[in-house]
Amino acid sequence: MDLKQDNVKNLDACIKCSACTALCPVAAVNPLFPGPKSVGPDAERFRLEGIEMDIKCLNYCSNCKTCEVTCPSGVRITSMILGARERAKQSKHSDGKTLQHRFRDLVLGRAEYLGRLGTIWPSMTNTVLSISLMRVLMEQILGLSRHAPLPSYHTKFKPQGSFVQSDKQVVYFPGCFAKYNDAQTAQAVVKVLEHNGYQVIVPNFHCCGVPLQANGYFSRGRENAKKNLALMEPYLKAGLPVITSCTSCGLALKEEYPELAAAGAEYIGQQTYDLFEFLWELHERGELREDFQSVPVSLGYHAPCHLKTQGIGTPSVRLLRLIPGVQIQDLDAGCCGLSGSYGFKEEKYDIAMQIGKPLYQSVQQGVAEGRFQTMTTECGGCQVQIQHGSGVKTEHPVWYLIRAYDL
Structure with a gap:
């Protein structure tokens, strides 16, 4: 992403108010993270001159995007930080990660593959993940905290043919969590949309790409996004809304997918809705069943x-x-x-x-x-x-x- 070509994201838009750092949840509790202004706009000026700073602290950014919500000038600070991480990886500049953590991040980034494995025999998966000794070994081998609340797996969400045949159609993008960890919620979303008279189309989507991006596998994340756009393109051209029930997937479809050089990218941002955003618009038009x-x-x-x-x-x-x-x-x-x-x-x-x-x-x-x-x-x-x-x-x-x- 070239910050100089977009005034909204331009470094000069940063007015040095430090509001982003004041409200950054990571900076508030971690003294090793100087805050989004320091590792974002401030450090970017040096990076653009070819001066690489210590980038280890970049990995403390949680990608929550609170800084972007807070910024009065609309600077895409998190995007700047992610871009710095990607460039550092491409240049083989050390990011301080051990080989163990690199492998762990690859595993965590492949949420889709973990879901497929976990739902082969979900009861067994959940039993194994609940064993204390297994969690200790996972911490020692992979670097996954033994105390972290790993989500349980359930039978994979398998959308059936829509029970509603209607001229009103929507595309549903469930995301990995609903698809592999909470299939009942995904089915509930479909039922609510069908109750309101919509035929729900659920292509066999891939992971949205956010887990890959967050764990440092940027090009693979974009590959996933392009595959999903290819699946959505005919529906997008037909004007169908795309509904998400996961806020991270929804944000990716709205903000990141439109920046891709791929067919369908020109439609996806305007045609994607959070489930309740979509339902509320129906309510405002008097079309929601109440x-x-x-x-x-x-x-x-x-x-x-x-x-x-x-x-x-x-x-x-x-x-x-x-x-x-x-x-x-x-x-x-x-x-x-x-x-x-x-x-x-x-x-x-x-x-x-x-x-x-x-x-x-x-x-x-x-x-x-x-x-x-x-x-x-x-x-x-x-x-x-x-x-x-x-x-x-x-x-x-x-x-x-x-x-x-x-x-």
């Missing part, structure tokens, strides 16, 4: 970082408040800390837990005071981490629509 039954429940809500980056607010909160009996409170207590696979790593597990501590405490306090009973959030990783850090059950908000629709 035959809701009462669902007496009080919920705490966590807005995932990658939802905030999309700039669409919290449509799930607005929509769930339409359901009789639902009470929902947006905690607004910061990042959960997991950031995809970031918090699974032995050297970053404690950092992730420190980042998420205010959120966990807010969740526990809310339950203890009786303000809400359980938690909800769109991001599968956030669900796993909040449950791990607070001990409070957390699930996708689509489940409250399922109950309201009596599906």
Whole structure:
């Protein structure tokens, strides 16, 4: 990406306010990370002159994109940091990773392959991953923290032919978590869309590419993205919306896929919707089925970082408040800390837990005071981490629509 060709991303747009560093969740708890301004715009000026700085601290960036949400000038700071990491890897400049950590990052980046393996015999996979000795060995061999909350595997999501045959069609991009770790939620998404009269098309998508990118395998991540665009192109040309239920996948489709030199890239950004963003637009047009039954429940809500980056607010909160009996409170207590696979790593597990501590405490306090009973959030990783850090059950908000629709 050439920052000089895009004024929004231009280094000169940085006004040195340091708001990004002030609100960076990693910089707040890790003294080894000087903050996004220092390793982003400040260091980029040196990098553009061919002066390489110590890049080890770049790997502490969790890719949460809080800096980009905070920046008053719209500087793509995280993209700048990721670009520096990629260039350093291409130049073989040492990034401080051990051979063990390089292999681990390759494994974590291949979320799709892990999912395929894990769902061959999910009960056995989950049993093996729950054995303490196995977790110790995984830490020693792979560098995966023995304490990290590895998500369980379930039967793989296998979309059936849509029960609804309609002129109204959407494409559903489930993402790896829903596809391999939470197939019931993926099926719930399909049911809600079908209940609203849509025929749901689910091509055999690959991983969106975000795990590969986050773990340093940038070209492979783009390869995945191009494969997915090839699958979507005919539907995009026909004007069909693409629906996501994972906020990280949704952000990638909206912001990163349009930058690819591939057919379909010119459509994907404008035609991708978060599930609740799409449903809320139906509501505003008077097209959403609102035959809701009462669902007496009080919920705490966590807005995932990658939802905030999309700039669409919290449509799930607005929509769930339409359901009789639902009470929902947006905690607004910061990042959960997991950031995809970031918090699974032995050297970053404690950092992730420190980042998420205010959120966990807010969740526990809310339950203890009786303000809400359980938690909800769109991001599968956030669900796993909040449950791990607070001990409070957390699930996708689509489940409250399922109950309201009596599906």
